[in-house]
Each structure stands twice: as structure tokens, then as C-alpha cells.
Amino acid sequence: MKIIKTLALFVLICIVLISCYPSLLNRSGTEQPTIGQDINEADDNDTNDVNDNDSDKVENNDNNENDKDNNKDETNDEDNEDNEEQEIDPREQIDLTLKPNEIGQVMVLMYHSIGQVEAEWRRTPENLRKDLVTLYENGYRAISLKDFVNNNIDVEAGYTPVVITFDDGHKDNFNILMDNDELIIASDCAIGIMEEFKKEYPDFNITATFFLNGSVPFRQEELVEYKLNWLIENGYDIGNHTLNHNSMKGVTDPNAMQKYIGGQANFLESFLDGYEVNTYALCNGERPHKEYYKYLAEGSYENKSYKNIAILEVGWDPSVSPVDKRFDPLGIHRVRASETNVDGVGMYNWLKAFDKGTRLRYISDGNPNVITIPEKYADRLDDEKVKDKLLYIYE
Numbered sequence: 522m523k524i525i526k527t528l529a530l531f532v533l534i535c536i537v538l539i540s541c542y543p544s545l546l547n548r549s550g551t552e553q554p555t556i557g558q559d560i561n562e563a564d565d566n567d568t569n570d571v572n573d574n575d576s577d578k579v580e581n582n583d584n585n586e587n588d589k590d591n592n593k594d595e596t597n598d599e600d601n602e603d604n605e606e607q608e609i610d611p612r613e614q615i616d617l618t619l620k621p622n623e624i625g626q627v628m629v630l631m632y633h634s635i636g637q638v639e640a641e642w643r644r645t646p647e648n649l650r651k652d653l654v655t656l657y658e659n660g661y662r663a664i665s666l667k668d669f670v671n672n673n674i675d676v677e678a679g680y681t682p683v684v685i686t687f688d689d690g691h692k693d694n695f696n697i698l699m700d701n702d703e704l705i706i707a708s709d710c711a712i713g714i715m716e717e718f719k720k721e722y723p724d725f726n727i728t729a730t731f732f733l734n735g736s737v738p739f740r741q742e743e744l745v746e747y748k749l750n751w752l753i754e755n756g757y758d759i760g761n762h763t764l765n766h767n768s769m770k771g772v773t774d775p776n777a778m779q780k781y782i783g784g785q786a787n788f789l790e791s792f793l794d795g796y797e798v799n800t801y802a803l804c805n806g807e808r809p810h811k812e813y814y815k816y817l818a819e820g821s822y823e824n825k826s827y828k829n830i831a832i833l834e835v836g837w838d839p840s841v842s843p844v845d846k847r848f849d850p851l852g853i854h855r856v857r858a859s860e861t862n863v864d865g866v867g868m869y870n871w872l873k874a875f876d877k878g879t880r881l882r883y884i885s886d887g888n889p890n891v892i893t894i895p896e897k898y899a900d901r902l903d904d905e906k907v908k909d910k911l912l913y914i915y916e
């Protein structure tokens with residue numbers, strides 16, 4: 522009998538303890554979220570080993586996770602402000618050991634033809650491949666021109682963005698071979714090389730903008746519509762290079778200027794459903810007199826208006842950052858991706874200058890919504906260009 526009584530008492534105590542347990546949990550839970558966050562941060566810093574060696578700590582971790590969830594459920598409805606306060610500031614997650622510097626400079630590479638004999642305006646397929654591998658191995662990652670001018674730079678922390686462009690719409694930029702009615706992209710044209718590179722180096726995120734002039738871009742008349750749509754569907758961009766490769770030097774007729782630019786935008790857009798051709802590379806890098814610059818940026822032709830978000834020079838040096846005071850989206854410098862007659866200002870010269878530090882290299886903080894800049898370069902910043910992004914200046 523005595524044993525039965527003792528057992529009954531023990532069971533009773535157990536029931537009381539179990540029923541009290543959740544409220545005990547909750548009470549300790551009110552102070553847990555901060556601890557939980559600290560532990561999460563530690564995880565990010567690869568201190569898992571320390572936790573593994575300490576079994577008590579690991580157990581606590583699990584409890585904290587549960588408590589955090591309980592706490593979340595309770596406070597969700599009551600107090601959203603509290604939750605916002607508990608969110609981690611993304612600036613705290615920036616890895617400063619990578620020396621992010623988003624006021625540094627970015628190369629906007631300019632290619633023309635891709636063909637068998639290397640020349641001033643022609644790169645061989647082998648050399649284009651070499652350029653891409655060199656960029657990849659030296660910590661560069663591709664972004665689109667539109668993302669660059671919109672300051673929407675999404676590159677892994679510690680890496681440098683690079684923009685790739687091709688002018689003139691040569692057939693060797695995008696050449697299609699017909700094989701028993703099957704369309705095959707030639708392996709030695711720019712697209713063929715970049716698509717092959719994409720498979721081997723997917724994290725380079727390769728993309729490029731093709732500046733197209735004339736009525737048969739890429740020189741295969743029956744494939745114009747197919748090629749233009751293929752480019753957009755596969756993550757490339759199409760830019761304006763005027764109706765007839767028109768230089769603007771000395772042009773003083775606003776109607777002519779709007780025809781050259783607006784006419785080509787209308788023509789290219791007529792093949793594309795909803796895609797806006799709103800970037801423009803100056804032919805030969807030549808501009809009209811200053812008072813006509815406005816027609817390069819905006820105008821209309823045959824009742825259709827155009828507004829360019831970027832105008833590219835033929836260029837000689839890396840572009841300043843889109844948040845730099847000197848950044849002008851309507852006058853973006855380009856770098857010649859070539860080794861012939863580059864007069865010391867080709868892509869390979871600038872790669873060296875970035876390495877030596879004679880030019881300031883853009884280093885991403887890994888978060889496209891935060892602009893991270895070392896304090897010593899903060900005077901170069903145009904606050905207004907930061908727009909809705911978070912600014913993080915560090916010593």
C-alpha cells in the first residue's frame with residue numbers, strides 16, 4: 522500500500538511539473554531573442570566548432586530557438602514596432618575584413634568584332650575567352666549596364682562588378698548556323714563563347730549589352746527577330762547605336778538627331794514585346810555641340826518618344842561608381858577590351874592599376890541595398906545618389 526501511495530504522489534508531482542513547464546518556458550522566453558540572435562551571428566562567423574565542444578550550450582541553443590518562436594507568436598499581433606527593433610541592421614552583417622568600397626571604380630568593357638585575326642577593333646575568340654577567365658580569376662563578376670546605372674549592384678561580397686558591351690552588331694557577335702532546319706549558335710561568335718563560359722563559370726553571371734545600328738543587326742536578315750528575342754530571353758540587353766551608325770559630330774538639326782536615335786529605338790522595339798531600348802552608345806564616341814545634348818537623352822520620332830538612361834562614350838578609363846559625385850549616366854566612360862593600340866589604357870592596364878591601387882577598385886559589400894564606403898573616401902559620395910539604400914561609412 523505504502524509503495525502505491527508513494528507512486529501516486531510521485532505521479533501527481535510529475536503532472537504538476539509538466540503542466541507548469543510551458544509557463545516557465547515563456548517566462549524565460551521573454552528575454553531570449555537577443556541571445557538567440559547573438560548565437561546566430563556567431564554561427565555566421567564560423568564558430569560552430571566552439572559550440573560543438575560544449576554540449577550544454579548546444580542544448581541551450583535548441584531551447585532558445587523554441588523560446589524565440591513562442592515569443593514571436595505572442596508578439597506578432599500585439600507589437601510590430603518591437604519586432605522591427607529586434608531586426609538585425611543589415612549594416613552589422615557587412616564583412617569589413619573584405620574591405621568593401623562601393624565608391625570605387627568599375628570597368629565598362631567595350632568590344633566590337635570577334636574574329637580570327639586580332640586587330641584594333643577585333644578580338645579573337647581565344648582572346649575573348651582569355652579575357653573572361655582573367656576577369657573571373659581576378660575577382661570580377663558581371664552585372665548588366667542597366668543595373669549599373671540604376672545602382673542596383675548585386676555582386677557577392679569582396680568581388681568587383683564589370684559591365685560588358687559590344688558595338689556595331691557584327692555577325693560574329695551572334696552568328697547562327699543552320700543544320701537541317703536546326704538553329705545552332707556558332708561556338709566562335711561572342712554569344713557562343715559567352716554561353717559556353719556561362720556553363721563553366723555560372724557564378725560569373727555573364728551578361729552583356731549589344732549596341733545595334735542599322736536594319737540588319739548581326740547581319741542575318743531572316744533571323745533578326747529571332748536573335749533579338751533570344752537575347753532578351755537569355756538575360757542579355759539590347760542598346761541603341763543609331764539608324765546608320767550616325768556620328769553626332771557637328772550635327773545641328775534636332776530632327777535628324779531624333780531620327781537617328783528614336784528611329785533605331787522604334788525599329789528595335791518593334792520586334793520586342795515590352796522591352797525598352799533605352800541605353801545608347803555614341804558612334805565613334807562623337808557628340809554634337811553641348812546645346813544639343815538634350816536630344817541624345819530624350820526626344821521623339823514618328824510619335825514615339827525615347828528616353829535614354831545611359832549614354833556611353835568610346836572611352837579610355839573605368840567609370841566612377843554610380844554614387845560618386847562625378848558619375849553622369851549620360852556620359853559613361855568605357856574601357857577598350859583589347860591589347861592592340863590601347864596606348865596603356867586597355868583592360869589589362871586597368872586590371873594592373875586596380876591591383877596596384879593607382880585606381881580605386883569597387884569592392885562589393887554583398888548587399889545591394891547597402892552602400893558601404895571607407896570613411897577616407899566619403900567626400901567623393903553624392904548623398905542624393907544613394908536614394909533609398911542604406912549608407913554605411915566605416916573607419
Ligand SMILES: [Zn+2]
Pocket residue numbers: 688689762766804805
Ligand atoms: Zn560603332
